[in-house]
Amino acid sequence: MTQKRILIYSLLSFLPVWGITILYMLCGGKYESNGMNLILTLSMICPVIAVIGTRLFTKEGFGSKENPVMLLGIDLSKGKWIWFLAAFLLPIFYSDLGIGLFYLLFPKSFDGSLPGLMKELREVWWMFPISGITNALVFSFGALGEEIGWRTYLYPKLEELFGNTKAIIFGGIIWGVWHYPAIYMGHNFGRGYLGEPFSGFFVFTIFTIFVGACLHYITKKTKSVWAAAFFHASNNVFFGNTLLFMALSKERVPKLVQESPVFLAIVFIPVCILGIVCMICLNKEEKSLKNKGNL
Amino acid sequence: MGGLFYKDFIATKAYYYVIAMLGLFFFILLGHGLLPVDQETLDILFMTLILIIICTLFMVIIGNVEVNLMKADEGNKRRAYMLSLPVSKKQYVASKYLFLLLSFYTVLSASLLYIQIFIANCKTDLASGLIEGVAALLPVIAFTFLVVTAIELPFYFAFGTDKGGRVKTGLLVGVFFVGIVYILFGDLSIFDSWSLEAVVEFVKKHPKEVMILQLISPYLSMLVYYISYIVSCKLIGREEEA
Numbered sequence: 001m002t003q004k005r006i007l008i009y010s011l012l013s014f015l016p017v018w019g020i021t022i023l024y025m026l027c028g029g030k031y032e033s034n035g036m037n038l039i040l041t042l043s044m045i046c047p048v049i050a051v052i053g054t055r056l057f058t059k060e061g062f063g064s065k066e067n068p069v070m071l072l073g074i075d076l077s078k079g080k081w082i083w084f085l086a087a088f089l090l091p092i093f094y095s096d097l098g099i100g101l102f103y104l105l106f107p108k109s110f111d112g113s114l115p116g117l118m119k120e121l122r123e124v125w126w127m128f129p130i131s132g133i134t135n136a137l138v139f140s141f142g143a144l145g146e147e148i149g150w151r152t153y154l155y156p157k158l159e160e161l162f163g164n165t166k167a168i169i170f171g172g173i174i175w176g177v178w179h180y181p182a183i184y185m186g187h188n189f190g191r192g193y194l195g196e197p198f199s200g201f202f203v204f205t206i207f208t209i210f211v212g213a214c215l216h217y218i219t220k221k222t223k224s225v226w227a228a229a230f231f232h233a234s235n236n237v238f239f240g241n242t243l244l245f246m247a248l249s250k251e252r253v254p255k256l257v258q259e260s261p262v263f264l265a266i267v268f269i270p271v272c273i274l275g276i277v278c279m280i281c282l283n284k285e286e287k288s289l290k291n292k293g294n295l
Numbered sequence: 296m297g298g299l300f301y302k303d304f305i306a307t308k309a310y311y312y313v314i315a316m317l318g319l320f321f322f323i324l325l326g327h328g329l330l331p332v333d334q335e336t337l338d339i340l341f342m343t344l345i346l347i348i349i350c351t352l353f354m355v356i357i358g359n360v361e362v363n364l365m366k367a368d369e370g371n372k373r374r375a376y377m378l379s380l381p382v383s384k385k386q387y388v389a390s391k392y393l394f395l396l397l398s399f400y401t402v403l404s405a406s407l408l409y410i411q412i413f414i415a416n417c418k419t420d421l422a423s424g425l426i427e428g429v430a431a432l433l434p435v436i437a438f439t440f441l442v443v444t445a446i447e448l449p450f451y452f453a454f455g456t457d458k459g460g461r462v463k464t465g466l467l468v469g470v471f472f473v474g475i476v477y478i479l480f481g482d483l484s485i486f487d488s489w490s491l492e493a494v495v496e497f498v499k500k501h502p503k504e505v506m507i508l509q510l511i512s513p514y515l516s517m518l519v520y521y522i523s524y525i526v527s528c529k530l531i532g533r534e535e536e537a
Contacts, residue, residue, distance in 0.1 A: 033415075034411075034414045034415040034417075034423075035415045037411065037414075037415065038411050038412055038414075038415035041408065041411055042408075068297070072297075073296070073297060127506060127507070127510060130510050131506075131510055134434075134510055134513055134514075137513065138403065138434045138513065139407065141400070141404035141407075141408075
């Protein structure tokens, strides 16, 4: 039954997103349009609709007070608040670390003259973290829609079947594949890069596997989908901001890096390391629970 | 607390609002492309419509959901009802505050979605520019409404919806009266430099200050909301002692 539920959920979350994006593409829609922006926003709500649909269709129900399955509550007691704080702050650190790593590998690419937008906004640079956190908080409904789908439904179901590690890998792959039509249109990687679109698909899937591990871990720790939603929203805001405002001289970046997803692959390394740490912690906790005979 | 949320959701008939918001979503999504009117008229029409919808949604929370939320338990004699609950008084008050906070979050999210749908369909630069401006200010507007709610709630907890409403009206009349007295006897020259152009000019001249205001308004309003929650808890506690 769990497999059937995963299949129904996947169909319900994939069909509208893939269908509308492909239709939009066939109608000549461009990525840099307001229509695509709308599709991306609406896509983020599809997983929660898929969860509701699957739960209704398979008569699974929506849990109870003793067994909350949607994890919509927020409990800040017993030190759980620290995980909520981490949800907002971790993306700032790993996106900045990623950029730092890039500069370390390609020191010549750093442009100290602060080009473009960075120059204009030099005076208000200190506002970006606060602005990012505020935006992540206010505009978290899209991320919440996705997280209810992936973290409270798909991942626990996969975990039931395969255990933690495989659940994170399979879940990450499914989550990554779900983004493919948008990436094909130019999401995250743009157009005309080396190995398009498969290199983009590959890098993004690796990213979703490891970010998925972080999100799964934080959901388990807080027993709340909100923490994952804030993490996801914060990740979207800060990766976007950091890439937009980074002091980069594109001419000084090697051609291969410039024309392929290698740049993002490097920037993603710190979050991948964080994902591995989360996977190890999850496995340790799973083992200790098994030893206690709770599983 | 989840049970209290569900009870409040039913008691305030919030499901009607959810259905209405979904209906509006499909209307804005489809209506903009289907109505047989020229594009410019359609854009202006839908822009006006969306602004009215957003204002109405926020007003509905303050004017309807909030009052119904408080009224629902009054019918059950709140004190006896609270004692019968498996949660503490603080949790009971918190559930009301969280319910309203979630209502604001839902309306804010829905409003942003409506605006995004409009922008995707809009082909008139003026209309899309105006609505983008509204979208940028929307969080500030939402948090202003939240502050109004924060001021109202302790009155409702202390005096009930009827008396609380009267006290609130009395206070507003008082403020109005003070205003009238100032207009009659005060120095009106300070208003000479007040105009919409002056506000726009200020915004243009002080982008940093405006940005700071946009950034701190959510935190300030949340602080006011939290203080309001503490005051309400104390008022409920005092009611118990009496």
